[in-house]
Every structure is written in C-alpha cells, then in structure tokens.
Amino acid sequence: MNLDLRIPLGAMFSFTGAILTMWGIKTNDNAALYARSLGINANLWWGLVLLAFGVTMYILGQRGQRKIEKEPPQLGAKDGPPRGH
Amino acid sequence: MQLTFVDWLIMLLYFVFVLGIGFALKRYMKTSKDFFQAGRALPAWICGLAFISANLGAQEVIGMGASGAKYGLETAHFYGIGAIPAMVFVGIFMMPFYYGSKARSVPEFLRLRFDEKTRALNACSFAVMTVFSSGISMYAMARLIQALHVFDGLFRMLGWSPDGIFTFSIVLSAIIVLLYIFLGGLTSAIYNEVLQFFLIIAGFLPLVLLGLKNVGGWHGLKMAVSAVDPRMMHEWKGIMHASTNPMGIDIIGIGMGLGFVLGSGYWCTDFLVIQTAMASHNMDSARRVPLIAAVPKMVFPFLVILPGLIAISLPTPHTQTTVHEENGVIYHETSVVPAIEAEGKGIVPAKVNPVTGKPMLDASGKPLLDYDMATPNMLLHYFPTGILGLGLTALLASFMSGMAGNVTAFNTVFTYDLYQSYIHKGASDRHYLAVGRWATVGGILFSIATAYAAISFNNIMDTLQLVFSFVNAPLFATFLLGMFWKRTTGHAAFTGLISGTLAAMLHHGLTLPLEAHPGIHGGWITVIHHYPSDMAQNFWGAIFAFSINFILTIIVSLFTKPKPESELVGLVRSLTPKPETSHLTWWKRPETLGVAVILGAIALNIFFA
Numbered sequence: 021m022n023l024d025l026r027i028p029l030g031a032m033f034s035f036t037g038a039i040l041t042m043w044g045i046k047t048n049d050n051a052a053l054y055a056r057s058l059g060i061n062a063n064l065w066w067g068l069v070l071l072a073f074g075v076t077m078y079i080l081g082q083r084g085q086r087k088i089e090k091e092p093p094q095l096g097a098k099d100g101p102p103r104g105h
Numbered sequence: 106m107q108l109t110f111v112d113w114l115i116m117l118l119y120f121v122f123v124l125g126i127g128f129a130l131k132r133y134m135k136t137s138k139d140f141f142q143a144g145r146a147l148p149a150w151i152c153g154l155a156f157i158s159a160n161l162g163a164q165e166v167i168g169m170g171a172s173g174a175k176y177g178l179e180t181a182h183f184y185g186i187g188a189i190p191a192m193v194f195v196g197i198f199m200m201p202f203y204y205g206s207k208a209r210s211v212p213e214f215l216r217l218r219f220d221e222k223t224r225a226l227n228a229c230s231f232a233v234m235t236v237f238s239s240g241i242s243m244y245a246m247a248r249l250i251q252a253l254h255v256f257d258g259l260f261r262m263l264g265w266s267p268d269g270i271f272t273f274s275i276v277l278s279a280i281i282v283l284l285y286i287f288l289g290g291l292t293s294a295i296y297n298e299v300l301q302f303f304l305i306i307a308g309f310l311p312l313v314l315l316g317l318k319n320v321g322g323w324h325g326l327k328m329a330v331s332a333v334d335p336r337m338m339h340e341w342k343g344i345m346h347a348s349t350n351p352m353g354i355d356i357i358g359i360g361m362g363l364g365f366v367l368g369s370g371y372w373c374t375d376f377l378v379i380q381t382a383m384a385s386h387n388m389d390s391a392r393r394v395p396l397i398a399a400v401p402k403m404v405f406p407f408l409v410i411l412p413g414l415i416a417i418s419l420p421t422p423h424t425q426t427t428v429h430e431e432n433g434v435i436y437h438e439t440s441v442v443p444a445i446e447a448e449g450k451g452i453v454p455a456k457v458n459p460v461t462g463k464p465m466l467d468a469s470g471k472p473l474l475d476y477d478m479a480t481p482n483m484l485l486h487y488f489p490t491g492i493l494g495l496g497l498t499a500l501l502a503s504f505m506s507g508m509a510g511n512v513t514a515f516n517t518v519f520t521y522d523l524y525q526s527y528i529h530k531g532a533s534d535r536h537y538l539a540v541g542r543w544a545t546v547g548g549i550l551f552s553i554a555t556a557y558a559a560i561s562f563n564n565i566m567d568t569l570q571l572v573f574s575f576v577n578a579p580l581f582a583t584f585l586l587g588m589f590w591k592r593t594t595g596h597a598a599f600t601g602l603i604s605g606t607l608a609a610m611l612h613h614g615l616t617l618p619l620e621a622h623p624g625i626h627g628g629w630i631t632v633i634h635h636y637p638s639d640m641a642q643n644f645w646g647a648i649f650a651f652s653i654n655f656i657l658t659i660i661v662s663l664f665t666k667p668k669p670e671s672e673l674v675g676l677v678r679s680l681t682p683k684p685e686t687s688h689l690t691w692w693k694r695p696e697t698l699g700v701a702v703i704l705g706a707i708a709l710n711i712f713f714a
C-alpha cells in the first residue's frame with residue numbers, strides 16, 4: 021500500500037504524548053489529582069514515553085515512505101492474474 | 106466521573122486519526138481486490154499486529170479482565186493453550202493452503218476444497234456470527250459508556266435526557282466504523298487495528314504498573330489474591346480435577362476443549378483473523394503473520410488479565426462512620442458507598458438488572474458480580490484526568506476495532522461468497538466494489554439490531570465462546586481432514602459440519618452449569634448433566650461438536666466419491682509441494698519462528714504455573 025502506516029501512527033502518539041506531557045507539567049503541583057496514581061505524575065512520565073515512541077515511529081515512517089516512492093511500481097502486481105480460464 | 110478537556114482532546118485526536126486514515130486510503134481503493142483484500146500488498150508486521158488486534162475487541166480487553174477477576178490466572182490458558190499453539194499451527198501448516206489456493210475468503214477455500222453447499226453453509230453461518238459479534242461489541246461499548254458516565258456531562262450541557270446515552274453511543278460508534286471501512290476497506294480496518302494495538306498497550310501498561318506497585322509488586326499481588334481465593338494465583342495447579350481449580354474443568358476438558366478445539370477453531374479457521382494474514386504481500390509473509398502475532402500475544406496476559414486480578418484483590422469499599430473528637434466536640438463522619446459497590450468484591454461491583462435497577466441474584470441467592478466492570482473500574486481507580494482519557498480511548502478503540510474486523514469479514518464473505526456466487530454472477534468489478542460498500546452499511550445495521558437484543562448475558566466472554574462452540578468447533582475438524590486427508594469428500598464435510606453444530610446445540614440444551622437458571626445458560630431441553638461452571642460446559646460442548654464432526658466426516662467420506670487428485674493440488678498437504686523457504690536466512694524461516702514461539706509459550710506457562 022502507498023501510505024506507510026508508521027507516519028500516522030507516529031504522529032498520533034507524538035500528539036498524544038505532547039498533550040499528556042504539557043498537562044502533566046501544568047498540574048505537577050496538584051497533589052490531590054495524583055493521589056489516585058500513588059503520588060506519581062502519571063501524565064508527565066507516560067506522556068514522555070509516548071512522545072519518544074511517537075517521534076521514533078514517525079521518523080522510521082518517513083524513511084519507509086521515501087523508499088516506497090523511490091521504488092518503481094511492480095509490473096502486474098496491481099491487477100493480479102486475469103480471472104477465469 | 107470527572108472528565109476534563111484533556112481527556113476529550115485525546116479522544117477526539119484518536120477519532121480524527123481514525124477517520125483521517127480512512128480518507129487518506131480512499132484514493133487507493135480502485136478495485137474490489139483493494140477493498141476486500143487490501144490489494145494483497147501489506148507488510149507482515151502490519152498484518153501480524155492486525156491479526157491479534159482483530160480479536161482484541163470486547164472479548165479480549167473486558168472479557169479477559171472479567172475472566173481474570175472470576176477465575177484468576179487460569180484465564181492465561183486462553184493464551185498458553187488456546188491461542189499460541191493454534192497460531193503456530195496456522196502459520197506453519199495451514200497458511201500455505203489458504204494463501205496458496207488464491208481463495209479470497211475462508212468459505213471460498215471450502216468451495217475449492219469441497220463443494221458449493223459446504224461453502225454456502227459456512228458463508229451463511231459465518232455472516233450471522235460476525236454480525237452477532239459486532240453487535241455484542243457495540244452493546245458492550247454502549248453499556249460501558251453508560252456505566253462510566255462518559256457522555257453524561259455532554260448530555261447535561263445539551264439538555265438531552267440521559268436515557269439516550271445508550272443509543273447515542275451505538276450510533277456514534279457505528280458511524281465512525283462505517284465511515285472508515287466504507288472509505289478504505291480492509292486496509293483501513295487493518296491500519297486502524299494496528300493503531301489500536303499500540304493504544305491498548307499505551308493505555309493498559311501504566312494501569313498494570315500502577316496496580317502492581319499499589320498491591321506491592323508480584324509478591325504482594327500473590328498475597329492479596331490468595332486472601333480472596335488461593336487457587337486463583339495458579340494457572341496449572343489443581344488442573345487435574347474439576348473441583349480443585351476455579352474454572353471447574355479438568356485437564357482433558359481444557360486441553361482438548363480449549364487447546365485442540367476452541368483455540369484452533371478460532372485462530373485457524375475464523376476468517377476474521379485469517380483475512381489479515383491473507384492480505385500480506387507474499388507467501389512467506391502470510392506464513393509469518395500469525396507467528397509475528399504470537400509474540401505480543403504472549404505479553405497480553407499481563408496487560409489484560411492482571412487488571413482483573415488486581416481489581417478483585419483490592420479492599421471492598423464499605424460505608425464507614427468514623428468518630429473523632431476535636432476541641433471537646435464529637436464528629437461523626439460517614440462515607441456512604443452505594444449498595445452495588447459494597448455488595449461486590451474488591452472494586453468489582455454487584456450486577457444490577459438494567460430494567461429494575463435491583464442487584465441480580467444467582468440460583469443460590471448470592472449477588473452476581475459484574476465482572477465486566479473489573480477492568481473499567483481499574484481505570485477509574487488509578488488514572489487521574491489526562492491519562493484517564495488515554496485509557497478510555499484505548500477501551501473505545503478496542504471495541505471499534507473488534508467491530509471493524511467483523512464488519513470487513515462480513516462484507517467480504519457477503520459479497521464474494523453469497524452475492525457474487527448466488528445472487529448476481531458475472532457483474533463488473535466496479536459493481537462488486539459498490540456491493541461491498543453497501544454490505545458494510547447493511548452489516549452495521551444488523552449489528553445495531555443485535556446490540557439491542559444482547560442485554561441478558563452475564564459475561565460477554567462466555568456468550569462469545571458459546572457462539573464459537575456452536576459454529577467454530579466442528580469447523581476445525583473439517584479443515585483438519587480437508588487439508589490433511591485427500592480422501593475427504595464434500596458430502597462428508599457438509600454432513601459433518603451440520604451434525605457438529607447440531608451436537609453442540611443439543612449438548613447445550615441438555616446440560617447446565619451449577620447455580621444457573623435453565624434458559625440461555627443451557628438446559629433448555631431438559632437437564633441431564635450439571636457442570637461446575639459455564640466454562641466447563643462450553644469446553645465440553647466444543648469437544649462433542651468436534652468429535653461428532655470428525656467421526657461422521659470420516660464415515661461419510663468412505664462411502665462417497667472423492668474429488669480427482671488433479672483438482673486438489675494446492676489444497677491438500679500430500680498433493681502440494683512444500684512451501685520453499687531455503688531462500689530465507691534461517692532465522693527468518695516460519696519453522697524457526699514457530700519453534701521460538703512455542704518455547705516462549707512453554708516458559709510463560711511455567712511462570713504462571
């Protein structure tokens with residue numbers, strides 16, 4: 021297929037990670053909010069993990085996409101063998 | 106539940122990407138092959154992740170959590186015995202016939218191997234089953250949204266009656282799934298299944314880590330669960346006899362029923378999962394797909410079963426009055442816990458009849474626990490706003506992708522195996538592409554109808570297993586004989602399938618799990634045998650269905666005329682050259698991967714023993 025999945029995948033996790041990280045920084049002093057997650061700022065830390073994952077995937081995807089575009093289209097692969105004989 | 110704009114933002118972001126992928130793929134959908142088979146051009150890792158994701162719907166995420174809370178670690182048998190060996194088997198032995206035969210669907214394979222009537226039977230029962238599963242997924246999602254009060258704030262804001270939340274959730278999920286499949290077909294479904302795979306990990310890994318930290322690590326969990334029921338921390342201990350393990354099933358029932366019949370029946374013959382492997386770009390990839398899928402599948406018990414176990418082992422909330430004195434004044438402080446939570450166990454609440462609003466009781470008068478709430482309640486218990494949005498999105502995503510897998514399987518089977526074969530032959534490819542799109546609409550409408558009919562079940566898992574045991578369990582015998590014994594005939598396969606399904610129904614009608622009322626749980630003809638649990642009943646039902654099919658297919662085959670061998674090349678093992686793998690480096694060969702996966706599965710079983 022002509023769209024490398026890692027691009028939208030990476031983009032989605034980068035955005036999600038960035039949102040969580042920013043929210044985590046903003047609410048870092050709010051002890052009541054993080055009481056349920058055992059005092060750990062789950063938003064900040066998990067946001068950073070997701071951000072790193074997303075960016076990695078996005079970069080790999082960009083590379084893959086360039087490779088797809090460089091390759092000449094495969095002959096005959098598109099339509100398959102003629103049906104019925 | 107208090108959701109803030111961050112939670113909504115994350116949820117919205119996911120929906121934007123899901124639909125965006127559909128729109129981005131629309132321009133590649135030129136032929137019916139692009140739409141139904143993803144052009145047979147996807148890389149193995151994408152198909153592999155979609156392979157397990159297609160099954161990662163309500164059944165897995167909520168059902169396994171529920172099973173973990175109900176039966177404990179014994180649930181891991183669904184992985185160690187059920188899924189993983191079957192995935193290795195389908196990759197090494199069966200995929201060469203599925204992929205190599207150029208069949209576009211599992212029913213079509215049955216036509217090539219056997220005959221038209223076997224295909225028609227399988228296509229019809231499969232179409233009904235996918236619609237049913239997708240409807241259950243939808244129902245579970247709507248009920249969960251209701252129970253978690255996700256849309257309550259939105260409804261208050263708009264001044265709508267909260268009664269409409271169930272319908273609103275169903276319509277919303279239906280529209281999203283419909284749109285992205287309508288636009289991008291199987292490719293879109295597979296891409297979204299991969300997104301959802303990573304979302305599930307992103308949403309559940311922190312949950313398990315927090316939960317484990319809270320109960321004091323693995324050791325703490327062992328102690329806490331043992332206080333509830335000491336049998337629940339073992340996968341294998343007590344398996345020799347039905348009365349010494351929580352599922353109430355013995356080694357033969359679980360090994361044969363789950364391992365050989367239900368697990369294989371599902372992972373090796375269900376077009377819902379097989380379609381993702383058949384979408385990959387060549388034979389080597391197609392064979393690697395289930396094996397790649399088996400690797401993350403080994404990690405999933407940690408992600409989906411542990412939340413249920415942790416939920417049941419946490420302290421049950423009770424209404425408490427604390428008395429304390431301050432400056433000579435005595436204060437009484439009462440924290441009121443609703444009855445359904447106090448009647449429950451851990452943070453698993455009691456089950457409430459949705460019509461009367463009263464707790465439901467089993468045949469011995471004890472309150473039934475709403476195990477399906479174990480995992481969702483864990484999310485609410487541990488996640489602060491922000492990451493809670495991520496967790497809820499992961500849940501919603503799993504429901505939608507469960508639905509989507511069913512819907513794409515349905516539209517393919519309907520279009521190729523029913524419409525093109527029996528209703529309108531020889532039309533243009535464009536016509537079938539259009540029919541596929543409209544079949545998607547029809548399938549979703551039927552699912553909605555099923556969702557409304559699915560209100561009276563205790564455990565989604567058990568219900569799905571029940572349906573699978575009727576339809577899928579006899580199926581594996583047919584494939585096994587068809588692929589490995591060239592003498593098997595079409596008449597025999599057809600007779601075997603029908604009698605297998607009948608045997609499963611008859612078994613269900615004559616037996617009943619203890620503490621259940623006759624009816625949907627069995628015993629609707631008359632009760633001649635009681636099983637210790639509904640799981641045991643399902644597994645044994647599957648064994649009966651499989652055996653009846655296996656024996657009858659052999660007998661009828663011996664009395665009917667087999668197909669000439671020339672027509673069976675590529676369809677039967679003894680008449681097909683072995684797939685060539687010598688061009689691959691040794692560690693890339695499916696056989697090597699298969700051995701590695703089996704060793705991993707054994708290690709996993711020892712760990713949970």
